[in-house]
Amino acid sequence: MTATYGAGPARPAGDQRSLPVPDGLDGMRLDQAVSRLFGLSRTVAAALVEAGDALVDGVPRPKSDKVHAGAWLEVTLPAPATAVAVVPQAVPGLRVVFADDDIVVVDKPVGVAAHPSPGWTGPTVVGGLAAIGHTIATSGAAERQGVVHRLDVGTTGVMVVAKSEQAYSVLKRAFKERTVEKRYHAVVQGHLDPLRGTIDAPIDRHPNHDWRWAVVSDGKPSVTHYDTIEAFPSASLVDVRLETGRTHQIRVHFSTLRHPCVGDLTYGADPTLAARLGLSRQWLHARSLGFVHPRTAEEVRFVSDYPDDLEHALTALRD
Known part of the structure; x- marks a missing residue:
């Protein structure tokens, strides 16, 4: 830690x-x-x-x-932990969607962290990019250089990393000012009521479990917009737009509504349903990312297809 x-x-x-x-x-x-x-x-x-x-x-x-x-x-005070170094390491399944001198957009597979951290020995996005020759910005903490936003290890989909210092500064500001459009698709248990809505509930660390997050009265403002795309007998496919970007925000918000992401055992999902669908992680995918390019000022948008395990679970729900 x-x-x-x-x-x-x-x-x-x-x-x-x-x-x-x-x-x-x-x-x-x-x-x-x-x-x-x-x-x-x-x-x-x-x-x-x-x-x-x-x-x-x-x-x-x-x-x-x-x-x-x-x-x-x-x-x-305890001694500060030593920063974890970035080690170039090939990451199977990590796909570069777009790259230029300022940014690199990747489609992140499951089981990959955005950057190194104490206790994590698996592959990382920044390590994978280093292994294929991408030099990223030096701004930010040593282990998070160039990283302007993150996806959970168990969440797949599209994310952007800054390669130039200008891009890092512009993108960090864009995420802070909430001008980046972040859309996720999630399959949650049951049927949401209403089918379309907004979850506005503050999030911070769980008062009793440091490795979890929770809705707490004095937490950071957290806003999630959702819209049901398709309903199944036991679950719903929803489009999610994040207004804020708290750790585990989507997972926490839907769990609080008693509609956890299917397969998300950390936040109360039904293990029997997860097993029936062959899921070993939460059904949550960073579907698209839209922002103004930090150098050209052009509006760009990138989309990621569902990976095989999530597609298989959807098919099983439809059968």
Whole structure:
């Protein structure tokens, strides 16, 4: 798990910080408060509290204790994790849809991460691009250079990577300002009511499971628009347009509606249905991506066909 901090140089191991709990964190769990204040993951923050490296008014407290505004918090920060290097590695199934001097658009297969990260030993998009001779932008964190957006390891489809520094800057701004059209197709359990709608629910890390995300009251604004394309007896094929781009956003939002993506066992999908359809991952595909080209200012749009496992599941649903 990567430990990251706010703006400024990396801090050495054992760096001690003391500050009052701000009003905005009043009533928050201690581990969550430490996570928010110092940009740590909930897992790292909880381990830090349990090790006695977070004191409230000079006293160690359980991670579930609530903190109060004005209380004095003393924290010994862990050493930052070393960035994972990008290693050129051929990625079977990774297809380049378009490439020029500024961008490279790929069709990402299942089982491939966007970029290296601690604990991930499998193939990556940036490693695959390096292996076939694409040089990408150096902007961004060491392991995420050139990456302006990401797809989950288990999600297939179209994504763009910046090759020039100008492209990185322009595309990052476009994603931040929500001018990129991101469309996904998903097969969700059951039938949505209404068939077309908008899910507006804030998302952040799950309060009890650091590896999951959830709708929480103080999460980041998250908006998903959907439209039912086709209904089956036990599921629905939906077109999804993301207004925001939170981690696991589509999976979390539909799970919250009690219509998880078929095959998404992490977020409550029916394992029996997944087995019947031969799915070992969520039925979720980045169908198309549209944006203004960072150099030519031309509107471009790229589309990805369903991979074999998702196509097979659709056929089984129709039978």
